[in-house]
Amino acid sequence: MDRYALILDSVSVRYGEKEAIANVSMKLEKGKLHVLMGPNGGGKTTLIRAIAGLVPFKGKIKIYGIESHEYLKRHSIGYLAQRGETVYDFPMTAIEVVEMGRYGTKESRKLRREKAMKFLEEVNMETYAHVPIGELSGGQQQRVLLARALATESKLMLLDEPLTGMDSRAQSRFYRMLNSLRARHALTILIASHDMGFTTAYAENIMCINKTMVSRECIAKLLAEPEIKELYGPNIHLVKHYHLPQEEDNDV
Amino acid sequence: MMFEFLNYSFMERAIVAGTLVAIITGIVGPFLVFRKMSFMGAGLSHGALAGIALGIILGLSPTLMSVLIVMGLGFLIGLVSRTGKISEDSAIGTVYTFFMALGIFLINLSKGYHINIMGYLFGDILAISKYDILFALIVLIVVLVWLILRGRAMLYLTFDEDFAKITGVPIGWDYYIFMVITSLSIITVVKLVGVVLAGSILIVPSASAKMLSKSFMKIIAISVISGIISIFSGIAFSYYLNTSSGPSIVFFVTAFFLCVLLWQFGSNTTSRKVKIKSPSSRP
Numbered sequence: 001m002d003r004y005a006l007i008l009d010s011v012s013v014r015y016g017e018k019e020a021i022a023n024v025s026m027k028l029e030k031g032k033l034h035v036l037m038g039p040n041g042g043g044k045t046t047l048i049r050a051i052a053g054l055v056p057f058k059g060k061i062k063i064y065g066i067e068s069h070e071y072l073k074r075h076s077i078g079y080l081a082q083r084g085e086t087v088y089d090f091p092m093t094a095i096e097v098v099e100m101g102r103y104g105t106k107e108s109r110k111l112r113r114e115k116a117m118k119f120l121e122e123v124n125m126e127t128y129a130h131v132p133i134g135e136l137s138g139g140q141q142q143r144v145l146l147a148r149a150l151a152t153e154s155k156l157m158l159l160d161e162p163l164t165g166m167d168s169r170a171q172s173r174f175y176r177m178l179n180s181l182r183a184r185h186a187l188t189i190l191i192a193s194h195d196m197g198f199t200t201a202y203a204e205n206i207m208c209i210n211k212t213m214v215s216r217e218c219i220a221k222l223l224a225e226p227e228i229k230e231l232y233g234p235n236i237h238l239v240k241h242y243h244l245p246q247e248e249d250n251d252v
Numbered sequence: 253m254m255f256e257f258l259n260y261s262f263m264e265r266a267i268v269a270g271t272l273v274a275i276i277t278g279i280v281g282p283f284l285v286f287r288k289m290s291f292m293g294a295g296l297s298h299g300a301l302a303g304i305a306l307g308i309i310l311g312l313s314p315t316l317m318s319v320l321i322v323m324g325l326g327f328l329i330g331l332v333s334r335t336g337k338i339s340e341d342s343a344i345g346t347v348y349t350f351f352m353a354l355g356i357f358l359i360n361l362s363k364g365y366h367i368n369i370m371g372y373l374f375g376d377i378l379a380i381s382k383y384d385i386l387f388a389l390i391v392l393i394v395v396l397v398w399l400i401l402r403g404r405a406m407l408y409l410t411f412d413e414d415f416a417k418i419t420g421v422p423i424g425w426d427y428y429i430f431m432v433i434t435s436l437s438i439i440t441v442v443k444l445v446g447v448v449l450a451g452s453i454l455i456v457p458s459a460s461a462k463m464l465s466k467s468f469m470k471i472i473a474i475s476v477i478s479g480i481i482s483i484f485s486g487i488a489f490s491y492y493l494n495t496s497s498g499p500s501i502v503f504f505v506t507a508f509f510l511c512v513l514l515w516q517f518g519s520n521t522t523s524r525k526v527k528i529k530s531p532s533s534r535p
């Protein structure tokens with residue numbers, strides 16, 4: 001139990017008649033970067049929202065050994081929603097947005113500001129601290145929202161497609177930043193993504209979800225998805241990275 | 253003398269009430285605007301009519317009865333939209349027309365009583381009593397206390413409900429408390445401009461302010477100030493031309509909104525992009 005930050009035991013979520021995910025079980029080791037892959041509509045967002053207590057589910061979710069609803073009553077967790085779920089044109093500056101992560105702490109206004117600034121520095125956004133969130137670029141907004149997730153000082157980060165709106169250089173920087181944050185703060189990170197590039201390069205554990213299936217050997221299947229073929233062309237190639245724990249059938 | 257109307261005590265009452273209302277709506281309005289609940293004010297104010305009529309028929313205070321009815325209505329709309337599958341605006345749309353009908357129906361029933369229906373519908377500054385001012389003052393205090401204690405939580409909830417929930421904002425509670433705050437606020441407005449036009453006073457100054465600033469506190473400040481100016485102008489207008497106070501005030505509130513809108517059109521191309529002096533090489 002000590003080894004795992006997150007344990008899911010046959011978790012199912014329904015939206016009315018529609019079953020979005022069914023009997024998903026997984027264990028996430030502490031301090032690692034885990035990636036949840038899957039096609040559009042595969043249930044990545046649903047799973048993350050279930051963990052965060054934002055949708056009702058059947059089954060068991062334990063966060064640091066405690067039943068998730070109990071855990072969430074007493075602790076915040078780091079959460080970055082999929083883009084499009086937040087209203088961005090809102091009269092709050094970047095630093096005010098980051099301060100949201102400090103809600104519930106009894107610290108003074110001044111200390112809150114200082115801490116928020118520290119987390120903005122962590123994502124290299126301190127120069128934009130007083131810019132309204134709606135006037136930042138997509139990638140900059142994502143970094144501010146990451147800082148907000150970090151500001152909860154939770155060891156568990158749930159990031160739903162954090163790379164949206166970033167060019168490949170920004171993606172690479174984002175992952176490097178994430179990795180160093182993970183190392184420094186001993187974070188357990190769960191990322192939902194269907195990115196084949198940097199995500200697979202930095203992930204220490206890749207899981208795939210398509211409603212029911214959660215497996216480690218699905219990348220080949222995923223790559224065969226017609227949408228992805230359409231997106232990246234028929235000759236997609238997955239590059240193996242030497243520092244990754246290897247799966248048997250990574251190559252296509 | 254330009255300001256002779258201030259000597260009249262009913263005028264003083266109207267001015268004091270107008271100021272209180274402008275502050276209350278200037279604080280509450282921006283939350284409604286950013287929560288996309290602009291319709292809420294209009295919906296709740298129509299419920300006030302039923303309360304007023306009920307109060308008169310039962311021989312109880314119309315203000316008290318409208319507080320009860322409007323708060324009940326606010327709670328009902330909240331309940332229907334939070335637990336049901338329909339959106340807030342459809343919930344308001346279905347519920348408030350019924351209350352409006354009920355109000356008119358009750359007024360019809362109370363034919364024997366002397367009811368100034370035009371006054372209730374469109375506002376009558378002559379009818380503002382010192383109790384109305386006292387009520388508005390109490391509501392203002394409640395609103396200020398709420399802003400201090402729950403303002404931050406409400407702001408977070410308005411910006412991003414999911415994240416607010418995860419960080420422990422009791423979103424259900426805050427939502428219902430906000431309904432109560434909105435209900436109390438709308439009743440103070442109803443006295444000044446009547447049932448039909450109250451929604452405008454609650455929303456329009458905040459909608460104008462929204463275009464003028466990117467800071468929530470400044471938006472509140474601008475909507476308070478522009479509200480006070482519009483309400484004063486409206487009251488003066490209504491006094492000199494002997495018109496109903498409601499339409500006169502709404503006229504100025506809307507005129508201000510249009511001015512801001514036109515000004516925005518004019519300066520749109522130049523002011524939209526904010527230049528930041530910082531390394532642009534960062535992704």
Ligand SMILES: Nc1ncnc2c1ncn2[C@@H]1O[C@H](COP(=O)(O)OP(=O)(O)OP(=O)(O)O)[C@@H](O)[C@H]1O
Pocket residue numbers: 015018019020038039040041042043044045046047082194
């Ligand atoms: N609020 C909702 N109501 C009804 N059905 C929903 C809702 N949210 C998601 N679904 C359905 O649940 C399934 C899983 O959706 P989900 O958003 O979890 O997928 P995803 O893997 O995050 O997709 P994407 O890659 O597009 O973000 C989809 O079939 C979707 O249509």
Ligand SMILES: [Mg+2]
Pocket residue numbers: 044045046082160
């Ligand atoms: Mg998703």
